[in-house]
Amino acid sequence: MLTRTFLLALALLPFGQPAAQAAPPAPAASCVSVEDGWIRLPPAPRPMLAGFGRIRNDCRDTQAVVAVRSPRFGEVSLHETTVVDGVSRMRELQRLPLAPGAEAALRPGGLHLMLMRPDAAAFAEGERVPLVLVLEDGAEVPATFVVRPAAPPRGD
Numbered sequence: 543m544l545t546r547t548f549l550l551a552l553a554l555l556p557f558g559q560p561a562a563q564a565a566p567p568a569p570a571a572s573c574v575s576v577e578d579g580w581i582r583l584p585p586a587p588r589p590m591l592a593g594f595g596r597i598r599n600d601c602r603d604t605q606a607v608v609a610v611r612s613p614r615f616g617e618v619s620l621h622e623t624t625v626v627d628g629v630s631r632m633r634e635l636q637r638l639p640l641a642p643g644a645e646a647a648l649r650p651g652g653l654h655l656m657l658m659r660p661d662a663a664a665f666a667e668g669e670r671v672p673l674v675l676v677l678e679d680g681a682e683v684p685a686t687f688v689v690r691p692a693a694p695p696r697g698d
C-alpha cells in the first residue's frame with residue numbers, strides 16, 4: 543500500500559516547465575550519461591520495443607529526466623513495471639529524478655523505456671539506435687542503445 547501511494551505521488555508530479563520560446567537551445571548536460579544502453583530484440587517483429595540501461599547523474603545537483611525521444615521511434619516513454627497483487631502492470635513515469643551521484647537502473651521487470659511506433663518492421667542484432675534524454679532544465683543527453691537479444695554483461 544505504501545508503494546502504491548508513493549507511485550501515485552510520483553504520477554502527480556508535474557511534467558516540467560516548457561522551455562521559454564526565445565531561449566537558445568539548451569546545452570547538453572555532460573554530467574548525465576547513459577551506460578550499457580540496450581534494446582531488447584524480440585523473437586518476432588513487434589510494434590513496441592523495450593530499452594534498458596543505467597542513467598547516471600554525476601552533476602552536483604539533482605537532475606530529472608522528463609522526456610525521451612528517438613528519430614527511430616514515433617513515441618518513447620519511461621515506464622515502470624510493478625507487481626500488484628501478483629499481477630504485473632506497467633505505468634508511465636512523467637519524471638525520473640536522480641540525486642547527485644545517483645544511478646537509475648532500467649532493466650527487465652522494472653524501469654524501462656517503452657519504444658513505440660518504430661520506423662522499421664524489424665531491427666537487427668547489433669544495430670545502434672540513437673536516443674535523447676531531455677532533462678527538466680531543458681538540457682539534452684544523447685545516448686546510443688544497441689539492439690541485442692539479452693542484457694550486456696554489466697547491463698542488468
Ligand SMILES: [Cu+2]
Nearest residue numbers: 621632654656
Ligand atoms: Cu512498458
